[in-house]
Amino acid sequence: MQSKNKRARRKLLVIEDDPGLQAQLKWAYEDFDVIIAGDRAAALTALRAEEPAVVTLDLGLPPDPDGTSEGFAVLDAIVELKPDTKIIVASGHGARESALSAIERGAYDFYAKPVDIDELGLIVRRAFELHAIETENARLSERVGKDQTVLGGLITAAPEMLTVARTIERVANTNVSVMLLGASGTGKELLARGVHDASPRADGEFVAINCAAIPESLLESELFGHEKGAFTGAVKTTPGKIEQADGGTLFLDEVGDIPLPLQVKLLRFLQERTIERIGGRRALAVDTRIVCATHQDLEAMIADGRFREDLFYRLAEIVIRIPALKERAGDPPLLAKAFLTRFAVEMNPQVKGFAPDALAAIEAWEWPGNVRELENRVKRAVIMADGRLITAVDLDLASDGAEDDQPLNLKAAREQVDRLVIRRALARSDGNISGTARLLGISRPTLYDLMKQYDLTP
Template sequence: MSHDKPANLPKLLVVEDDEGLQAQLKWAYDDFEVVLAGDRASAIAALRAEEPAVITLDLGLPPDPDGTSEGFAVLDEIMALKPDAKVIVASGHGARESALQAIERGAYDFYQKPIDIEQLGLIVRRALQLHQIEQENRALAARAGEGNRVLGGMITAAPEMVRVARTIERVANTNVSVMLLGASGTGKELLARGLHDASAQRGGSFVAINCAAIPETLLESELFGHEKGAFTGAVKTTEGKIELAHGGTLFLDEVGDIPLPLQVKLLRFLQERTIERIGGRKLIEVDTRIVCATHQNLEAMIAEGRFREDLFYRLAEVVVKIPGLADRPGDAVLLAKVFLKRFAREMNPQVTGFAPDALAAIDGWRWPGNVRELENRVKRAVIMADGKLVSADDLDLGPGEGEDVLNLKCARERADRKVIRHALARCEGNISGTARLLGISRPTLYDLLKQYDLQS
């Protein structure tokens, strides 16, 4: 019986150290080009060389075949190098805990051993279908000059951010608590609202509180409420944020700033799902979904005795790490254009766009303040701009830095895309001028525009 396969099949990387299972999986997928790897080094080498759309990953890899540490290390490397890959993790070790950790780290799905080839095949083909849809959406977005709108209306064309949104969507309808980790200005509250809107609690209220913005002496009252006369100035009974979120979602932003005594009270609520207002004696039942966020290193705070470990594990059943704007290729330019349209309409209608040097500066800047910094710089630039186009000087930006890439082919493609985008911007979309600037013919430029799905 021949196992010859047609050319140009989608690629499936199977990371599995059991040679017998390797053989089974290799011939189970006639509609894939199957690539095999038995350890971390060979898996990453195959990832770089083949750039597979879908990957099945056994967590029990040497030198830790009876555990999961090596498998998770491979998953982390895959997500760093190719975040749009659909990774299906398989393990027989601590199924629920491993599944949550895998999804949290970016896996598409989890499959508990022993493996049923037919069922795993359904998951693999569904993953491929989603990967192809996402590729088509990114291509359409690139041609239209706009990013995808994902969870919560967030605008992005970066696979890293799309993966974050998909993770949140997958856990939204479960009862697990979610912690969003990311630097200030990365969009944690927007994602928390998106989680609420995708959850069973969407019919209830979304109640947000910034724990760092409220003085310690007032935070307990803000969270738990108070009875009339409970303290000086308590002229009426007031419901706290937890109570107001009954039937909905409570978003605790900067949860690391909650003082230790209040952490104890919050933990008690999470365990018993009842609260007492300050000055009250009545237990009030509250059913609310808790989502929290912080830019702090809570594990370090636990080691220093500044955050309770038991509270951390109650709040962080699934941890979602949000990349900074500099780690979301192309998003800075997309968002800058959206902000410019909004602020120009409100504050300076004569401004119509960015000058080429401004687009180059936005694309190259590292954005330490993330989306909030970008929004503020564009707002100021629109107000200060003298002409129709915002310049790099208006934005007050300097040169940026480079970024890591998957392989040489990927590096060349990214470099081509960036140079062509900048040339098009400088020539205001004129093909003849862009071709002259790049030193190539118009037909060659058309071929490159088609190859890279760039707006012409």
């Protein structure tokens, strides 16, 4: 058990040739996995084998213990082999010029000899924290840039959303009507555009209309168009959204808000594939595919007589349910990084990533407003942030302190936490068992046992 805990601890490589100082530093940093090297060969061997996040380096190494040539040679080699390593150099005898030169060559910080253990400890811990932040932000950037973009614009690593994406890719080549069901802010319009872009209609128009945002008196004209003189103010013939999308796709968002009289006219279009503009006497053939979305319970509306059952079955030839953001393990930090990258370029270029408390808050938050809420919080935080890293305060994410939903039974509470942490680790490692085990600080067999116990799959 002790060796397992040691492997899980953060690794600190101490490059120092003084045996007394070696022992002192090893004793001072017992909460780290301290690796000692006394010369260049041992240091580079340890660097390759252990890949420490932080290195302390005495520039006065043999065969030049009174100079800095050997120390600088080690520094240059570390920067070349593993440039993300945080190197803290020791500058003795007030050699400030050597320290500044080391910084220019890639060192993170320096400390003066004789060593003040407390002062050096602060520098080392700050280096570990910065390395962890940079590693996390680099991981998120890499995932955003690689295979977490599906359907041309949807960013996800969650199995639930990948299933949605694969379903959309399968139905896109057909001409069936698609209904997207999901809470507000889950990305229904983005998925509707994905249906269009993956279909043979991709060269046609994608036209979107929010049925809830248009007054009932104007919605018919918006959908079906009108002839000149059809009503007061109709000074010219105007095609509607259905006609504009001829040869392409019409996305009807919040289709549950279409009034009953207009539902009859929409049903007739779906049955006959022709429309009549308001004030018109001629039927126009229109080849438009319908994709619709709603957050309402249409089946309950049908039972109440507020939505036509025959229209529902015409619109819902394929029904795709979109999970809420809180159900998509690993997606909140992934999406947050994508939004940060986009907004920082135009609004606050000094912002480079998220502080650890921000990432923790993003993963812990329930996201009642789903992706739209996440996007808005990140956008505001980028604008308001004073430093290079966005904090939980910038995101306005405070712990609500709610404890009512937490189990009182200790075994149940532990199982709940275990499930959550394992799922997040699996998401971060893209389902890779070895990577997940490393993140969790456990062995592969132990991880397999836990996954079997909790019925989890990569």
